[in-house]
Amino acid sequence: MDNILTKLFRLTNYISDRFLQFIEDLVLREIARYTESLGVTPVAIPSVHGSTRSTSLQPSQIGGENHGIFEKRASNNSKELLVDTSSIVLYAISISEAVPSFFLKGLTLLLYGLIYAWSLGMAFWRYPLSCIKCAQVHVHRIKSRMVKTLRGSSDDIGWLQHAPGMPLVQDGTSRFLELLSDIRNGKHSLPSSFVYLLIPGLFSNHGPLYFVATKRFFSKMGLACHIAKVQSEASVEQNALELKLYIEEIYWGSSRPVMLLGHSKGGIDAAAALSMYWSDLKDKVAGLALVQSPYGGSPIASDILREGQIADKETRRILELIICKTIKGDMRALEDLTYVKRKEFIMKHKLPLDIPLISFHSEASIAPGVLATMTQIADAELPWLPLRKLWIVESDSFLESRHQVPVMVPISAAMAVCALHLRLRYGEKSDGLVTCRDAEVPGSVVVRPKMKLDHAWMVYSSKKRSPSEHDACEMCEALLTLLVELGNTKREVD
Incomplete structure (x- = not known):
């Protein structure tokens, strides 16, 4: 049971990491595509995994209505539009990261709780089971000695x-x-x-x-x-x-x-x-x-x-x-x-x-x-x-x-x-x-x-x-x- 819970915990972490990486790559790819169409310089955005990625910001992922607003602002002032787009995208990324992270932390605590409870239960049963096993070995040894003593030389004579x-x-x-x-x-x-x-x-x-x-x-x-x-x-x-x-x-x-x-x-x-x-x-x-x-x-x-x-x-x-x-x-x-x-x-x-x-x-x-x-x-x-x-x-x-x-x-x-x-x-x-x-x-x-x-x-x-x-x-x-x-x-x- 301990091995099953440990493997399940590792699998959950692996799936969460892959899911966050997929969302991050999807958002950054859209931002880079939009900024290239506007002709602005890419900026560095922190990655979910602690690294820094250099990409262009694109507000197209914020929503359909906001997308029109961003295009109007871009025609008047490109620099301001880039800053607003970066802020909104970073906020969206932080929200998209916070939801699965909170969910995974809760699931991790639940798994740790199950592992701890299972360990306590096994520790509670392991001692009496070991005592029973030792008693069985001791009884088997005594039985073998008694049989050997009673059997004696019956199989060897002649x-x-x-x-x-x-x-x-x-x-x-x-x-x-x-x-x-x-x-x-x-x-x-x-x-x-x-x-x-x-x-x-x-x-x-x-x-x-x-x-x-x-x-x-x-x-x-x-x-x-x-x-x-x-x-x-x-x-x-x-x-x-x-x-x-x-x-x-x-x-x-x-x-x-x-x-x-x-x-x-x-x-x-x-x-x-x-x-x-x-x-x-x-x-x-x-x-x-x-x-x-x-x-x-x-x-x-x-x-x-x-x-x-x-x-x-x-x-x-x-x-x-x-x-x-x-x-x-x-x-x-x-x-x-x-x-x-x-x-x-x-x-x-x-x-x-x-x-x-x-x-x-x-x-x-x-x-x-x-x-x-x-x-x-x-x-x-x-x-x-x-x-x-x-x-x-x-x-x-x-x-x-x-x-x-x-x-x-x-x-x-x-x-x-x-x-x-x-x-x-x-x-x-x-x-x-x-x-x-x-x-x-x-x-x-x-x-x-x-x-x-x-x-x-x-x-x-x-x-x-x-x-x-x-x-x-x-x-x-x-x-x-x-x-x-x-x-x-x-x-x-x-």
């Missing part, structure tokens, strides 16, 4: 199974169970021509018993077994480089290829090392087994770190305080397990398919007995946060000696709660942290045991284990034995 160009998996569960049964009966066929490298997962630096029983089990059989010394709270790319150097050091020192078995994030770190440095590790690595690894991503990590959901910034600050400040880790260690980061990495770095691959996943028990009792206890060491007292002076050696605090964690109960949460929210089977579908690596041989095993079972043996139950050490041996068979089969085919 995305690898639908991604185009991904190779199919093979089921190796039956052969795995056969090998596990042979091992339980005392038949061990794992060769000593390889070096077996166990790669721990996230927060393993704070678990003093992580993979210790498995390494001891392999060492008793005379096998060369190592636990990779990597920073468990580091990013995937950083650990991939460290593993690459670690594998090369083992190979140069023993002249034997390395069999890799990675648990949880350790499997992802090992797969990243093969994807990024395959040209250097091609002749040094004989196979890889990913045990309960969130190769496609973890819904737990994604739900915690998802941007745009409710309280996302507050949650991130708390995690940064725990991971970065308390345990001196890297926030990327948890970020790399989200679906967004895993999609980016997998699409950028392809896992080589000419190496034997095994992906193992299981389902945690959510029975009430597991939730209520502590069937499996994990030993952990958490950083000590000393609180100095102002009146007590403590030496640095005393503080250093107590920088780690041993903690007993009811890991089975915690995993059961997480598995129950994933089952109720997404309807997905999981070991507590990783869903079964996200643990299957494309192009690998998948092992899907029907035993109820949570995420920590493979690295922390139960202290109340029944003699008839399988042990985590035996499960790792069966997986590596199957990996060796896959490597032999592949070499025979090639």
Whole structure:
């Protein structure tokens, strides 16, 4: 509306100017014609637009009767007639200018009044309209956050199974169970021509018993077994480089290829090392087994770190305080397990398919007995946060000696709660942290045991284990034995 009134005002001014100029030109043209017929000298007459025009005066525009009078006076006295004619014409011009000028000033005031009234009206409505618009934006933002929070990882779980160009998996569960049964009966066929490298997962630096029983089990059989010394709270790319150097050091020192078995994030770190440095590790690595690894991503990590959901910034600050400040880790260690980061990495770095691959996943028990009792206890060491007292002076050696605090964690109960949460929210089977579908690596041989095993079972043996139950050490041996068979089969085919 403001633009319409402004344009109307400009158009009115333009029309008035053109109209005044037309009248002025018409009058002056007639005066010049009459004075030329009388043979008098032109005089300067002020223009409507402020300029001065030199022209001859002509009384013919004053009226028919006056015209005869002017002609008579011109025959007697030309000079007097010219003065009278100039006065009358100037008076006529002033009257012709005054009428439209007064009319235009009134119209201008009316237009200005309309513009001012419209501005006041719009100013009166603009503030509540802006408040309503801000409220709508705020409500839309809250609604979007709520939808994103409630939706969670529903669209991401199992995305690898639908991604185009991904190779199919093979089921190796039956052969795995056969090998596990042979091992339980005392038949061990794992060769000593390889070096077996166990790669721990996230927060393993704070678990003093992580993979210790498995390494001891392999060492008793005379096998060369190592636990990779990597920073468990580091990013995937950083650990991939460290593993690459670690594998090369083992190979140069023993002249034997390395069999890799990675648990949880350790499997992802090992797969990243093969994807990024395959040209250097091609002749040094004989196979890889990913045990309960969130190769496609973890819904737990994604739900915690998802941007745009409710309280996302507050949650991130708390995690940064725990991971970065308390345990001196890297926030990327948890970020790399989200679906967004895993999609980016997998699409950028392809896992080589000419190496034997095994992906193992299981389902945690959510029975009430597991939730209520502590069937499996994990030993952990958490950083000590000393609180100095102002009146007590403590030496640095005393503080250093107590920088780690041993903690007993009811890991089975915690995993059961997480598995129950994933089952109720997404309807997905999981070991507590990783869903079964996200643990299957494309192009690998998948092992899907029907035993109820949570995420920590493979690295922390139960202290109340029944003699008839399988042990985590035996499960790792069966997986590596199957990996060796896959490597032999592949070499025979090639």
